[in-house]
Amino acid sequence: MRENTARSSFVPVAPTRGRLRPLGLDEVRITGGFWARRRQTNATATLDHCRDWMERVGWIGNFRAAVEGRIHRDRRGREFADSDVYKLLEAMAWQAGQAPGGSLDTQVAALTEAIAPAQEPDGYLNTAFGRPGQQPRYSDLEWGHELYCYGHLIQAGVAQTRARGEGELAKIARRAADHVCATFGPGGIEGVCGHPEIETALVELARATGEQRYLDQAALFVDRRGHGTLADPEFGRVYYQDDLPVRQARALRGHAVRALYLAAGAVDVAVETEDDALLDAVVRQWETAVARRTYLTGGMGSHHRDESFGDDFVLPPDRAYSETCAGVASVMLSWRLLLATGEPRYADLAERTLFNVVATSPSEDGRAFFYANTLHRRRRGTVPAPDADSPRAESSLRAPWFAVSCCPTNVSRTLALLPGYLATADDHGIQLHQYADAEIATSLAGGHGVALRVRTDYPTGGSVSVRIDRSPDHPWTLSLRVPAWTEGSPAWLLDPDGARRAVAPGTATVTRLFRPGDEVRLALPVIPRWIAPDPRIDAVRGTAAVQRGPLVYCAESVDLPDGQEVDAVRVDPSAEPQDGPDDTVLAPGELVAPRDEPRAATWPYQPLGQAPAPTAERTGIVLVPYHSWARRGPSTMRVWLPTTTEPPTARPGE
């Protein structure tokens, strides 16, 4: 790998080596469109919403209670509640660095002031352990989440350092990291945390500070895992990836968020230590997970019971867990692999996951969230109480807060740093990975300035225009990702001089001496297409889905004739779906008449050929983008739609 010489330090992930160099949040601005709207809502509504809820449910108050000696009696929330305060701080810090005024800095300072006195002289900081009347420090590495909480504290500290320079929050984080190294380093506790997260955080702190010991500690944690130092829980040690060393595992497995955070940390360690074997191991795990354990939406995790990946091809749409945080973590992992390797497949998965998981979670007003992202909802749910937290696994409507509320702050920090995921640079030029209205300005090798302006109707349309505003006076290469979803449906590239060529999925490049005003255009076939699942996915055999550009579509009962539910929908994939108004798609299909009530249908299994054929009415089925589902009140919903092709119903000789 080559070394990076970053022009900006205002980046979420700053590897010192890798195929691509990330651009900073001061180098990439999102100026309009799909993500700009969501980022605006995040900045103006979600940050306040999360802070207000954490005040209300007492998670911020925990720090005060710790200082005042009443924490053993007054503590609120689960053992990892501290981490959500830190994730909010991280979101605020990223956002503060992009905001014109200083009001977010004031909020960061106020929250930091609440936290700071709770840190003990040796750097220990956790409101759930260690004080009189509480369990001792590190007495429950399996479930206590102390190192996990440090991880998020450190990520918040790094965000502050990079957005505003090292402030009080960053100093708290460093003291905590020093405490971790002293306590879990060589000669210390030979353990790991039940929930990975500290690994990637320590590497980023090493990058931000130049301190080798943080990287060493992260590498130690990665290497220690998988040797059974954690107790064997009912879910098995696979739950927290303590079943197999990272280097030996074939697939991402166990609790999905844990698996993905660990993999992100392992990539970070591999990149910084030039450990190709470790990087290869994670690439192999990513490949297996993507080929066999990922939903069409990019969602990961198919078990509700332990929030885990299922076996290969176990991807039930109606029991999809697909936790929002797993989507966030998957994007984190893909971004790190993209920087390390430059391969567009990682940006493909990130795009899919951003549009269909991360963008699905928040409501339009940024004050309610999905925790789980099912692909099939059979019952209309009820509206969550606005002033009470909700069960996390309920997927009927977005809820304002959860008893376990990791997802809202995770969405918030992701939206806050999103411009950091759009583009990169290398010695030869600029690479665009995600499409949004944006302005990009950086300098290429030799300090030559370059500035681009991207205009697009993506993801509603597939027209991407890149105008060169400033350029070195020597040739360089503009690289554009041609999404994998264009496979079989050609995309086109127009040079500044009007030459038009078909481009295949992967990367399209234009190398030339650009002049200000030059424009490169990409035309992507954003049209609705039928998607068929691998026949090994038992749960969706005999169904098809519609994807339009990067967006997965779904049927929702609010779009069906009065009182019908989505399970009455069948589609006919022998005809093409068509664009409808307002981002909808009209799919050819039919509505199956509801069956008789159970007194008539007594047993749902019959000798083959003896079940009566259902009657159905031919109609167009309205489909909407999956990310927008449940915006119009309680509804049933499904992504994978049974096709009209019937299983064989006649028996030979009958």
Next chain:
Amino acid sequence: MRENTARSSFVPVAPTRGRLRPLGLDEVRITGGFWARRRQTNATATLDHCRDWMERVGWIGNFRAAVEGRIHRDRRGREFADSDVYKLLEAMAWQAGQAPGGSLDTQVAALTEAIAPAQEPDGYLNTAFGRPGQQPRYSDLEWGHELYCYGHLIQAGVAQTRARGEGELAKIARRAADHVCATFGPGGIEGVCGHPEIETALVELARATGEQRYLDQAALFVDRRGHGTLADPEFGRVYYQDDLPVRQARALRGHAVRALYLAAGAVDVAVETEDDALLDAVVRQWETAVARRTYLTGGMGSHHRDESFGDDFVLPPDRAYSETCAGVASVMLSWRLLLATGEPRYADLAERTLFNVVATSPSEDGRAFFYANTLHRRRRGTVPAPDADSPRAESSLRAPWFAVSCCPTNVSRTLALLPGYLATADDHGIQLHQYADAEIATSLAGGHGVALRVRTDYPTGGSVSVRIDRSPDHPWTLSLRVPAWTEGSPAWLLDPDGARRAVAPGTATVTRLFRPGDEVRLALPVIPRWIAPDPRIDAVRGTAAVQRGPLVYCAESVDLPDGQEVDAVRVDPSAEPQDGPDDTVLAPGELVAPRDEPRAATWPYQPLGQAPAPTAERTGIVLVPYHSWARRGPSTMRVWLPTTTEPPTARPGE
């Protein structure tokens, strides 16, 4: 309903009213065949196995620890561990009454002696609550299981009373029941137990003792449930059926064992109080559950997370929980509904559940058990450690014991009382509900003795012969259940005089003046047949299963060519499955060649028509009875087999 005048008191369930009168374990003997072998193993191996394990893991020792004042320190097992000692006692008591010697009585006495001193003067008995250093009595009705434990204690006491007359165990149980009435009766704690079970137990105690107050208390518990007296847990109050009153619910729902025990108790109350509305409510719930929430095996419960029923038609085979205890509870419910109504559909479900869930759980040696009964196992498991308890939800191989080990003792008590489920009587004659080699002797109205001898090769074959050994000198009616699974494939009845007639699913009767030596024969079409699922069950669309008589069949990897797994199997239901040797079936089908490894197959969703067709090799697929799976070591297994009919692969115009 008419009143029952039971001839025998040695019955598991003794309603004072109902369409049918149960026969006692002294009136029905199973003499050979499928169930005789399993009952023999239960009596000679499983009872000892369970006692030895509960000694080893300390659940019996808990009672000693309670008496010795060290229970707060030394208690072992989960909060409901007492109940498994009681379930074992119940099994021993039923078995003791049928055994020639008295060794089981000695064991019952020894265990009773261990328990007795732990009962407090007011009748309270539980090793997890109420002593110094423990939580107070009834401080956690949601999860504490105190009333649940009493329920099993009372059932054990009733078993002793009916098998041997009221002994010490029965007296302990009565004191506990009196304590429950005093504590939870009018003016007492207005609560219910998070786990129903006390309801059915109290009704049975009322039946056994004639004491109205036990029935009143049971009715009170049934009516109290559904009014939100229990806290709202993460799974929702539906988990313990506290979301809706029993009379209002449409379907069995929430935790499957809880739902079924509650329903059994509600039927008991309804029968004894002549409450037709309550009985109708449970019948409606049973109908909905059977039509929409039951696996082909009769298994119930499709969620691992909360061991619960799923929504209608959510029946994933690979994530089937189908807890053994839910099978036991379902048979308990069906038996009560059969006695109340006389309708053969309840015996149909009981038969299916006995052969495919209850018989599946224990190993051949009776010393290992399935807790969950999946219908599809994708990975070969590992052999459970012989000396450690196992995770309950693991379904790869039967395990000797579990951390939550409700199932082994539940199977054991069911096998011990199984003859009680075979036959009934009414004023007109005898009804045979389940087929096994058996001898039946009772008296009909007016005290006229009747004796039958049943000989059958069931379930391997479908030939049932009933020989009359003794008969009143007036006409009476012999009723034989014609199983619902014969639908579409005729069954035949032969009168004693050789007349042969086709009989439809339901009940076939012969009314005549029988003479000793008369024989009635039933010929059931026990042949392999393809079964198709309701198209609303998304998880098995495009598949078929094989059933042969009451037995569900499955493919197992041990029967495939070397190294192949069951997910390579496709079947061709346009040709008939055939009988193979040793109870196997040979199904026409093919084996799909394994795909390339993940580096080649990168994403499991492709535009319709672009996925390459798999290559396959035509072959016969060996299927074995589901209850016998995993008897030959680690194996992959599936019941629902994808059919060779492919989804549409060509797009129009291409």
